[in-house]
Amino acid sequence: xxxxxxxxxxxxxxxxxxxxxxxxxxxxxxxxxxxxxxxxxxxxxxxxxxxxxxxxxxxxxxxxxxxxxxxxxxxxxxxxxxxxxxxxxxxxxxxxxxxxxxxxxxxxxxxxxxxxxxxxxxxxxxxxxxxxxxxxxxxxxxxxxxxxxxxxxxxxxxxxxxxxxxxxxxxxxxxxxxxxxxxxxxxxxxxxxxxxxxxxxxxxxxxxxxxxxxxxxxxxxxxxxxxxxxxxxxxxxxxxxxxxxxxxxxxxxxxxxxxxxxxxxxxxxxxxxxxxxxxxxxxxxxxxxxxxxxxxxxxxxxxxxxxxxxxxxxxx
Amino acid sequence: xxxxxxxxxxxxxxxxxxxxxxxxxxxxxxxxxxxxxxxxxxxxxxxxxxxxxxxxxxxxxxxxxxxxxxxxxxxxxxxxxxxxxxxxxxxxxxxxxxxxxxxxxxxxxxxxxxxxxxxxxxxxxxxxxxxxxxxxxxxxxxxxxxxxxxxxxxxxxxxxxxxxxxxxxxxxxxxxxxxxxxxxxxxxxxxxxxxxxxxxxxxxxxxxxxxxx
Numbered sequence: 001x002x003x004x005x006x007x008x009x010x011x012x013x014x015x016x017x018x019x020x021x022x023x024x025x026x027x028x029x030x031x032x033x034x035x036x037x038x039x040x041x042x043x044x045x046x047x048x049x050x051x052x053x054x055x056x057x058x059x060x061x062x063x064x065x066x067x068x069x070x071x072x073x074x075x076x077x078x079x080x081x082x083x084x085x086x087x088x089x090x091x092x093x094x095x096x097x098x099x100x101x102x103x104x105x106x107x108x109x110x111x112x113x114x115x116x117x118x119x120x121x122x123x124x125x126x127x128x129x130x131x132x133x134x135x136x137x138x139x140x141x142x143x144x145x146x147x148x149x150x151x152x153x154x155x156x157x158x159x160x161x162x163x164x165x166x167x168x169x170x171x172x173x174x175x176x177x178x179x180x181x182x183x184x185x186x187x188x189x190x191x192x193x194x195x196x197x198x199x200x201x202x203x204x205x206x207x208x209x210x211x212x213x214x215x216x217x218x219x220x221x222x223x224x225x226x227x228x229x230x231x232x233x234x235x236x237x238x239x240x241x242x243x244x245x246x247x248x249x250x251x252x253x254x255x256x257x258x259x260x261x262x263x264x265x266x267x268x269x270x271x272x273x274x275x276x277x278x279x280x281x282x283x284x285x286x287x288x289x290x291x292x293x294x295x296x297x298x299x300x301x302x303x304x305x306x307x308x309x310x311x312x313x314x315x316x
Numbered sequence: 317x318x319x320x321x322x323x324x325x326x327x328x329x330x331x332x333x334x335x336x337x338x339x340x341x342x343x344x345x346x347x348x349x350x351x352x353x354x355x356x357x358x359x360x361x362x363x364x365x366x367x368x369x370x371x372x373x374x375x376x377x378x379x380x381x382x383x384x385x386x387x388x389x390x391x392x393x394x395x396x397x398x399x400x401x402x403x404x405x406x407x408x409x410x411x412x413x414x415x416x417x418x419x420x421x422x423x424x425x426x427x428x429x430x431x432x433x434x435x436x437x438x439x440x441x442x443x444x445x446x447x448x449x450x451x452x453x454x455x456x457x458x459x460x461x462x463x464x465x466x467x468x469x470x471x472x473x474x475x476x477x478x479x480x481x482x483x484x485x486x487x488x489x490x491x492x493x494x495x496x497x498x499x500x501x502x503x504x505x506x507x508x509x510x511x512x513x514x515x516x517x518x519x520x521x522x523x524x525x526x527x528x529x
Binding site: 073184186257277278283288290 | 356357358359360361418419421430433434435436486487489490491493
């Protein structure tokens with residue numbers, strides 16, 4: 001029982017963070033004109049799912065060329081989500097019974113408003129946006145996915161981090177009964193990820209609760225996941241249960257698994273190869289041949305400034 | 317009784333053509349799945365992994381012939397060995413071609429760069445190169461012509477097995493279960509080849525004998 005209304009469909013070519021905000025204002029206007037339904041009851045809540053109210057499409061992926069949205073069937077059947085198994089088909093197969101009712105997120109560390117929040121309470125104050133982003137996996141394949149979510153920056157702002165909050169650490173649910181893949185120690189559970197605070201508050205970073213106009217499918221990280229489109233896919237942690245504001249760079253799962261191969265930053269970078277394979281090219285799901293990988297996955301304009309003083313070769 | 321029947325089946329003139337067709341079943345299933353669009357979201361990856369898996373499986377089957385013959389006295393198995401070996405080469409060629417065509421768009425420079433820079437690809441490519449002389453010499457004429465040297469040459473299969481298993485192990489991100497199973501099989505076959513029992517009692521003699529026979 002999901003009630004979804006698309007408010008506007010604004011698409012454009014590559015845009016800067018400023019224009020994202022402009023477009024958000026356009027969206028506000030548009031939604032105002034659409035009537036009062038959203039104002040009266042923006043959370044037409046379904047019992048067992050995270051409600052998605054009205055949303056505005058905010059296309060950030062440059063369109064044209066040969067970029068198309070990946071078929072939903074592909075994006076929901078070809079997944080790296082080791083909590084449900086290491087095969088690409090496992091997450092869909094073994095997450096059918098996974099329930100996400102009454103999902104809670106524990107917020108802790110350097111902020112004025114620590115505590116345990118229901119997901120709904122965290123998200124509720126903000127307008128849901130649809131963002132069409134490229135997703136580049138470290139394994140050299142990619143997709144284009146329309147996510148639904150809230151800019152992480154808004155949520156961070158509402159939690160009032162202190163000046164000591166230099167990084168944010170995220171944790172995935174650890175419950176081998178519900179996530180059978182965790183019965184095998186292929187990674188050191190729970191799955192952990194982290195971002196520098198400026199990365200976390202970059203306008204591109206999204207806390208996603210849905211995709212393709214629907215609530216987040218279990219296999220894609222229900223009920224809530226991160227989407228950091230200029231970094232390799234594993235940075236976009238799924239099924240988040242805790243958010244911690246910390247002073248030191250937090251531990252991250254793939255870095256713990258193999259520090260040589262997976263750095264903390266893990267920005268998409270065709271000039272720095274994975275020690276075992278090339279990152280110069282990628283196969284877009286749906287294509288037979290590979291295409292060149294773009295610096296920062298094509299989002300250099302929005303994010304490159306954050307790494308101006310850094311050697312991206314040593315900070316891979 | 318059962319063993320005798322098995323021996324009869326192995327000696328039947330129909331067995332070889334039947335086995336020949338059976339070996340084509342994996343490829344046929346792949347073509348079938350491709351035709352019905354059942355190769356998943358990343359068909360090229362599916363085909364690459366599938367043909368790589370079957371190359372290793374046929375290699376393990378081929379190298380199992382000699383222990384099976386010894387342990388169960390199934391002498392009739394030997395005449396299928398070269399055919400199975402050629403299937404190793406066949407599936408390896410499919411595996412390589414898919415990668416060369418779709419990952420490198422038939423660009424030799426691009427492909428060789430990967431071979432040189434990526435150790436797991438170096439291993440896989442070396443294994444394929446080593447399979448070529450074995451495939452070329454697997455007909456009766458070459459067997460006769462090379463005589464004793466044929467056996468020596470074809471011991472390369474063990475090196476190819478090691479390269480093939482390492483090729484797989486080296487590309488895995490975190491889950492070593494599947495390549496691990498291949499590795500265990502490979503180690504068992506290598507230990508059998510080295511004739512462990514003899515080796516333990518008199519190391520020098522055994523190494524000598526395993527090199528000679």
